[in-house]
Amino acid sequence: MMKCFGKSLMFGVLFLFIGGTANGGDLDAFAGRQGILKIAGGTAHIPVMKAAAEVIMSGNPEIRITIAGGGTGIGIKQVGEGIIDIGNAGRKATDEEVATHGLHMVKWAIDGVAVAVNPQNKVVALTSAQLQDIFAGKIATWKEIGGVDREINLYDRDAASGTREVFWEKALKKGEVAQKANVVVSNGAMKTAIAGDPYGIGYVSVGHIDSTVAPVVLDGVEPNLETVKSGAYKVSRGLFSLTKGEPVGLAKAFLDFLLTPTGQKIAIDKGFISVQ
């Protein structure tokens, strides 16, 4: 009886402790608030947005947070028009975009864009030159770079993707992408496509890499949290969230929360790099 009591007390204390570190007052800004917060845009952001929304909503049932994808282009466009409260962007908004809509930008994590292939693929390392040739269609089969004798299936992202923008600029050096490349519409869809296609090659946010897709070592550097953080892996970018004008109310509380230790821990848990 006593033992049992002791055990439950111990668990109780443990729970209090865990609860304490998880919240640590970071959620205080939401106390007593209510309303709906609409978020859309960059698909790389979604795992963090979802986890943050869950934490916030489970403690504050009066707050509803909706999260949609659509891509960086949609995020910037919709927040600029006031359709949503927070727009996510996988690249820095251009000066023009900021000026037209009076946008306010918060950078809350750093992310790499990794070349991804199917885990069955024997090609695990590429040079930048090879990568550019592959995406330009000059290298057409895996055999030419030490793989199986099958055609390479290219997967590209849609024009409004922030991930694509960064990959095209920093990994492909603004080189051409073959016309016959397949196009998918989100980081998630890219992952599904590569996971299902043993002869495919594409690129995803480092935060999205798991056992279903294999990251490719680029110029001798493996894309992971450490190499992106140290700057050794060059294809990286900031993850941004934007509001129209200075953030107020729930949007402000949400953006502030992303920068608190709890918010940053969520970002790290989801495979991104803290900005602090």
Next chain:
Amino acid sequence: MSAHIFRLAAFASGFLTIAVFVMMLVLGWPLFTSGQFFAILTGEWRPSNELFGIFPMLVGSALVSVLALCFSLPVSLGTAFVVATLAPRPLRRAVQLMVRFMAGIPTVIYGFVAIFLLVPFMREQLTGGSGLNILTASLVLALLIAPTMIVFFVSGLQNVEERYRLAVDALGGRPVQKLLYLQLPQAWPEITAGIIMGLGRAMGDTLISLMLAGNSVAAPQAAVDSGRTLTAHIALVIAADFDGMQFKSIFACGLILYVFTAIVVMLLRLIIGRSMCQV
């Protein structure tokens, strides 16, 4: 009083349809005046080189929808025969229920299932490449448009006048003879209408081609090539800059789709109208 309200509703919805067309014409007008419209119709899509042609998407849309119709038509016609006359009564009801159920399945489910079942099969067994191609998309689209066509066909085959049918029976005609020489010719207007409806649906569907056709911007040379339809193209480009030429060019896509749909509807009305006159 209530008649007025209904009339108002009818006018309003009619007006909206026209308003949509006018809006697209107004927003796409710069393309006409600058003489770029035909360049867009016939050119290729290379936004980085300032080329915004939608010719590959036109080919993609046409290929996907016509192929889907080719796959779907024989199957739908056969199913309609079975449902309308050939099968024993309990089976007819079962098949008919099934067809109605099929019509209610959301498009995205077909796409989703195809990604995990049909795409790997195509990749490994049939087409090679990524498995995302025009053939894959048109096969699934064929499944999608089949219920629409079957419903049209069945109603056509069943609406043949009783006395004609009795006459065939009296002459000792077998069910198959009755079907081929009486019902099929009689149902011709509905069958044409069903085909046009099916083609329209195939042309207008966005999700299936977006998920399964591969969306490559190269003009497809064969059915096993990856390709992009007009609808998928609009969905992919809509997120681009408002001011950019990319965004403006999708009004050309919209106009073409609109005009195509209008033509389909007009053909439909013409045929149904003519069949009314015959009766």
